[in-house]
């Protein structure tokens with residue numbers, strides 16, 4: 146598919162407004178690669194009914210992936226995955242009390258049958274979830290695939306052009 150898509154292909158959700166500092170790194174990658182997405186706070190604990198309706202409508206609304214970030218008792222990604230077959234990419238937000246180990250273990254230890262693709266704790270995980278969503282979409286949307294390859298090439302060129310760490 147090469148036609149430009151404007152309706153959201155990715156849902157970027159998080160358990161709290163406080164997670165945006167982390168999750169903005171996923172948004173930056175989606176922006177950079179020209180991927181249409183929507184952003185929403187959906188809390189597994191504070192707004193569980195919203196979580197259910199979000200998950201149930203995700204597929205019919207055309208979402209192809211959901212990036213879900215949460216911290217602490219991070220049930221959002223797993224519960225979304227329980228209610229939709231749209232791939233869920235879980236980002237463990239770095240919690241203050243336990244540095245995100247609680248978030249990571251909450252997200253990664255899913256029972257067999259309900260997978261959540263789990264990323265690194267914090268900013269790197271959010272950025273990589275954005276890139277992974279691009280990779281999922283690349284086979285169906287050639288312009289996204291081209292943008293992803295161009296990003297990778299620029300990243301490589303940048304490292305090669307600055308390979309002496311003593312130079313600015």
Ligand code: RP5
Nearest residue numbers: 160161163164215216217238
């Ligand atoms: C989780 O609790 C959220 O994902 C957030 O990471 C954490 C703390 O939320 P706030 O108390 O900052 O709203 O549900």
